[in-house]
Amino acid sequence: MSAKDLHPRARTAWSAEDNEQVFALASFYAEFAPRDDQADCVDSIYILKDRGRLTESRMSFASPLKELTFVFREDGPGGRVVFSEPSLDHRRKGRAFVGWIVGVKFKPNWSGSPSVDDPAIVACRDALARLVREGPSCFDILDTMDRTLLALSRQPRHGSIAGGAPLDTPHGRVRDLAHRVGRSVRTLQRRVRTSTGCPPKRFLAMQRFRRSVYEIAAGGDDLSAIASDLGFSDQAHLTREFRRHAGVTPGAFRQAWCRPRAQAVRFLQDAGRSTRLMMAVWPLETTTEAG
Template sequence: MKPDRSSEAAGTRFDDVERAHLVDPADTPVSIGRWAPSPDLADLIRRFWVPVWSVPDDRATPQRVLQYPVCLLIVTADYARFYGVNTGLSEVTLAGEGWGVGTMFAPAAGALVTGGPVADWTDRFADLSDAIGDTGQSLTTRIRETMAPDPRDVARQHEATTIVETWMRGFGPVDEDGHLVNAIVEFVENDSSVTSVTQICERFHLTERSLQRLTRRRLGLTPKWLIQRRRLHEAAERLRESGVTLATIAAELGYADEPHLVRDFRTVTGMTPGRFSARFE
């Protein structure tokens, strides 16, 4: 498998990783390798990302992300953590020399890895060994031993993610509810016409109560949150483009009016759409 570097190439369309990543062109560039898992793990893992950075302390670079509705596993030289979904804005500041090996799970995987409702992990993270027991320490040790000699070596990066893949195969095959929640998230994220919970219920022949229970248990989130988060991802993508008015974006995303979009964007990101858009002028 080759890393997907499309998001790093100048002039290309922002892929779904960049929709979530609220980059600032003024920040120090960070090299990030991104690639898909082996085909047999597509129901459990969305992708891997491996950032490697060398950032002068006086140019510390904040990484701000509107997280997808999935859990994360991140191992660095300094810490190893399991993350539930951050319903707000996720932020980490990079400085000095460092690397990370990140796993973005598929929606179905969170409950399988934690062995319980993912709602218990919403807006929360923990040391990997606390989250998944002794296996967490073993994974951390093996990944660090693999990456330590040369974190920029792509072969070593892939070897590190292969360690995660071997471990994740123990959670397959995905159960029926897992397949259903994967499909629901894919539907909402890839269809901009989905603006109401009723549409999700109709598409998957679920009552609103059943849908609420499923997403709460498997994602730690509400169906309404899924729709709002997709809208914000799309808004961030559109705001990078020149010549597009905020009123146009609000209408395209199904907002009642421009102020509703401004309110949602500012509440979650801490900045107005205008301020975010100005970064790319």
């Protein structure tokens, strides 16, 4: 699921009862923060339950993040595990999805490349398959994913791109990033290409594109202001880069999202909250349906 589902509306309180209401819907998508001890390498855990409503017109955007995904189609046996490296391309996906998808987005400094046959991942797939059949709560799924991520974190990994430092800069300059992580530009170029399959300049462009998706979907600022805030030279530069990574223009993307088709809530992260929910989206027509 892409960042197109974000919306600027925010709440600071979200109870266990609210979580259960979302999980009772026929279709929803939710993103959860990782546990504190996994936040250095995990960007988010996401859960999609759909009956073709949220995924009727799906597009896969270019992404700088690795993802581990567990897919359970309603019309398919067992479950499928997919580990995705960062993607430089965009494409339109096929038919609308019916079933469950549970996944993890890893931060760029994470250096793991697990096999889908890894015992920890196989055990996670089997546990999730049982939960999906029984009708899980978000806590059931998060507990399963937390245990799997803990097991993966204990496995030996090759060195990270930049010694665990965040691979991001406000305006996507390679020299600034090299200075930030304490590496030479040449060393950074070699490590980023080895880890992500693309040179640092392209990697940072995808990082900036990812931020632009959030801002454009939110709809609060005009495109020229977003371009300036994110360090693009002008709105035309933003449009070129967005089309390169998404396959559509920023204006067309915003227009598609702003149709009255879904309710989305983005949650402020508060250390005092008992839940890790960051964002949830569901079709307006199904807010009273049970799954």
